[in-house]
Amino acid sequence: xxxxxxxxxxxxxxxxxxxxxxxxxxxxxxxxxxxxxxxxxxxxxxxxxxxxxxxxxxxxxxxxxxxxxxxxxxxxxxxxxxxxxxxxxxxxxxxxxxxxxxxxxxxxxxxxxxxxxxxxxxxxxxxxxxxxxxxxxxxxxxxxxxxxxxxxxxxxxxxxxxxxxxxxxxxxxxxxxxxxxxxxxxxxxxxxxxxxxxxxxxxxxxxxxxxxxxxxxxxxxxxxxxxxxxxxxxxxxxxxxxxxxxxxxxxxxxxxxxxxxxxxxxxxxxxxxxxxxxxxxxxxxxxxxxxxxxxxxxxxxxxxxxxxxxxxxxxxxxxxxxxxxxxxxxxxxxxxxxxxxxxxxxxxxxxxxxxxxxxxxxxxxxxxxxxxxxxxxxxxxxxxxxxxxxxxxxxxxxxxxx
Amino acid sequence: xxxxxxxxxxxxxxxxxxxxxxxxxxxxxxxxxxxxxxxxxxxxxxxxxxxxxxxxxxxxxxxxxxxxxxxxxxxxxxxxxxxxxxxxxxxxxxxxxxxxxxxxxxxxxxxxxxxxxxxxxxxxxxxxxxxxxxxxxxxxxxxxxxxxxxxxxxxxxxxxxxxxxxxxxxxxxxxxxxxxxxxxxxxxxxxxxxxxxxxxxxxxxxxxxxxxxxxxxxxxxxxxxxxxxxxxxxxxxxxxxxxxxxxxxxxxxxxxxxxxxxxxxxxxxxxxxxxxxxxxxxxxxxxx
Numbered sequence: 001x002x003x004x005x006x007x008x009x010x011x012x013x014x015x016x017x018x019x020x021x022x023x024x025x026x027x028x029x030x031x032x033x034x035x036x037x038x039x040x041x042x043x044x045x046x047x048x049x050x051x052x053x054x055x056x057x058x059x060x061x062x063x064x065x066x067x068x069x070x071x072x073x074x075x076x077x078x079x080x081x082x083x084x085x086x087x088x089x090x091x092x093x094x095x096x097x098x099x100x101x102x103x104x105x106x107x108x109x110x111x112x113x114x115x116x117x118x119x120x121x122x123x124x125x126x127x128x129x130x131x132x133x134x135x136x137x138x139x140x141x142x143x144x145x146x147x148x149x150x151x152x153x154x155x156x157x158x159x160x161x162x163x164x165x166x167x168x169x170x171x172x173x174x175x176x177x178x179x180x181x182x183x184x185x186x187x188x189x190x191x192x193x194x195x196x197x198x199x200x201x202x203x204x205x206x207x208x209x210x211x212x213x214x215x216x217x218x219x220x221x222x223x224x225x226x227x228x229x230x231x232x233x234x235x236x237x238x239x240x241x242x243x244x245x246x247x248x249x250x251x252x253x254x255x256x257x258x259x260x261x262x263x264x265x266x267x268x269x270x271x272x273x274x275x276x277x278x279x280x281x282x283x284x285x286x287x288x289x290x291x292x293x294x295x296x297x298x299x300x301x302x303x304x305x306x307x308x309x310x311x312x313x314x315x316x317x318x319x320x321x322x323x324x325x326x327x328x329x330x331x332x333x334x335x336x337x338x339x340x341x342x343x344x345x346x347x348x349x350x351x352x353x354x355x356x357x358x359x360x361x362x363x364x365x366x367x368x369x370x371x372x373x374x375x376x377x378x379x380x381x382x383x384x385x386x387x388x389x390x391x392x393x394x395x396x397x398x399x400x401x402x
Numbered sequence: 403x404x405x406x407x408x409x410x411x412x413x414x415x416x417x418x419x420x421x422x423x424x425x426x427x428x429x430x431x432x433x434x435x436x437x438x439x440x441x442x443x444x445x446x447x448x449x450x451x452x453x454x455x456x457x458x459x460x461x462x463x464x465x466x467x468x469x470x471x472x473x474x475x476x477x478x479x480x481x482x483x484x485x486x487x488x489x490x491x492x493x494x495x496x497x498x499x500x501x502x503x504x505x506x507x508x509x510x511x512x513x514x515x516x517x518x519x520x521x522x523x524x525x526x527x528x529x530x531x532x533x534x535x536x537x538x539x540x541x542x543x544x545x546x547x548x549x550x551x552x553x554x555x556x557x558x559x560x561x562x563x564x565x566x567x568x569x570x571x572x573x574x575x576x577x578x579x580x581x582x583x584x585x586x587x588x589x590x591x592x593x594x595x596x597x598x599x600x601x602x603x604x605x606x607x608x609x610x611x612x613x614x615x616x617x618x619x620x621x622x623x624x625x626x627x628x629x630x631x632x633x634x635x636x637x638x639x640x641x642x643x644x645x646x647x648x649x650x651x652x653x654x655x656x657x658x659x660x661x662x663x664x665x666x667x668x669x670x671x672x673x674x675x676x677x678x679x680x681x682x683x684x685x686x687x688x689x690x
Contacts, residue, residue, distance in 0.1 A: 091417070
């Protein structure tokens with residue numbers, strides 16, 4: 001550094017000040033362009049007119065009332081002019097501004113005696129006459145954030161998240177009796193199911209982002225989520241490794257590895273809880289007993305994934321196990337709350353990105369562990385079989401909730 | 403807001419653009435003149451591109467005759483010599499095609515009027531009845547949907563009985579260009595006559611010159627509440643039907659005569675509920 005500064009003839013530390021130079025130049029050029037920009041655009045043709053589409057984020061059915069959450073996804077301002085329900089103009093009021101700047105939102109409140117379970121199409125027309133419609137397959141009353149619904153979403157999250165993970169941890173005594181060959185096979189199974197979850201989360205994220213207005217830059221949001229959780233967990237595992245006073249770069253094992261697995265699974269369950277919560281809130285998901293059971297069966301293997309690394313290490317207390325179950329399953333509760341009360345596809349994309357990145361990082365950690373501990377290494381039949389079994393188990397139990 | 407209301411309800415809730423008299427020129431036709439063969443009746447129509455408010459807060463880039471959609475009411479008595487000057491101040495070629503009997507070179511089909519130029523249509527007005535006019539440039543659908551049309555009344559040699567005369571041109575506007583109308587109305591804006599009921603007296607016949615010029619939809623209709631009326635198809639004979647509902651395809655028109663039996667507020671609207679709830683409804687305020 002000092003050598004470079006000397007070469008450039010700068011005083012030490014002055015590079016920070018000089019770093020501002022391109023920024024100042026940029027401001028100057030932008031100002032110059034902004035003052036003459038439109039005439040420049042005329043040389044190559046005119047900018048196309050605005051699309052004037054609203055983004056209808058959420059339609060809620062309350063007693064004698066429909067609430068429509070709209071966002072302006074485009075650069076030019078949008079004004080809410082008329083509102084229709086099933087192709088009929090209806091009176092409405094707006095909570096928030098009628099004229100929406102870029103990415104600003106308002107809630108349109110329509111007094112309306114809707115019919116339970118009937119499909120509805122709501123439309124919002126801008127002052128330029130462009131109508132944006134949103135179809136609701138079946139009108140179901142949206143529960144507000146009451147203590148009852150708060151408890152309800154918490155219970156759903158608890159049932160599909162915490163309970164199955166806790167049950168899966170019950171494999172621990174059995175695993176302790178198994179040989180290293182079997183334990184590493186189950187670790188490979190964990191990697192398999194995490195691969196399944198990672199791809200699943202990534203697919204969800206890509207799917208969700210496709211519906212986002214381009215202003216939100218969905219792909220970038222996914223990358224941000226994936227990179228944040230992957231690198232965040234890499235940093236955490238490094239700290240665990242140092243805390244365990246192992247040699248630098250050694251793979252994690254025992255409770256440390258189990259904790260990492262639990263965090264990875266927890267982030268996935270956050271996304272899963274969010275998806276379930278918002279589906280219920282929007283009336284798209286009839287959450288019957290069967291579906292709850294399905295999610296429990298689907299998620300019980302997640303507990304196995306946490307139990308496997310512990311089985312190969314020192315004994316741990318019940319409270320530590322409970323904490324791990326909470327880390328892995330608890331986020332489903334938080335996710336269900338967010339999904340049930342906020343329903344933001346932007347958050348959904350980010351969360352599924354986080355889940356994918358976390359799962360990928362944990363696969364790497366588990367892989368390093370298996371490579372080191374498994375008799376025969378990564379190429380042993382137990383490991384390959386375990387990994388494939390993990391994918392098959394997730395696929396088959398996934399049929400219950402698909 | 404006290405409880406659920408609907409746009410069809412009267413009062414401050416009705417969303418309609420304009421003031422109480424902004425459609426007067428379209429609703430009230432010029433006075434009829436006595437029969438005098440060869441008399442010249444001259445009108446000037448200027449075609450222009452103009453943004454008009456078709457529903458409360460919704461602005462439509464229309465093509466208009468004299469700034470409104472529908473355009474002005476043209477009226478003549480049978481055997482008048484009608485002279486209509488078209489000045490094209492718009493950005494597209496336009497014409498005026500009149501319904502009625504006239505020479506082939508006055509039909510508004512072949513004599514395209516380019517932007518900046520003009521053309522004068524000249525022909526004897528006949529036959530008597532409710533006629534109409536519209537632009538016949540291609541693409542035809544676009545030129546009509548954009549608002550280039552209007553009412554054209556030809557009075558019979560023997561004057562009709564005195565009446566309270568009204569003109570109603572049924573209109574629709576496709577504001578988002580998807581080939582379906584977003585708003586419907588009479589003489590333009592959605593819900594206008596719901597917000598500003600038409601005041602009529604019970605003591606005198608109400609005569610409505612009715613024409614359907616909505617694009618995209620196969621039919622439109624007129625339905626009156628609380629009474630019956632005589633409907634003279636095209637208004638060119640004494641033949642009438644006694645009814646409270648008539649159906650019209652695009653270009654179909656006629657004359658309605660109502661002798662109100664009662665006073666009070668009576669609704670009129672399209673008997674396509676969808677059109678009604680998208681703006682095509684209004685009220686008569688019948689007074690003694």
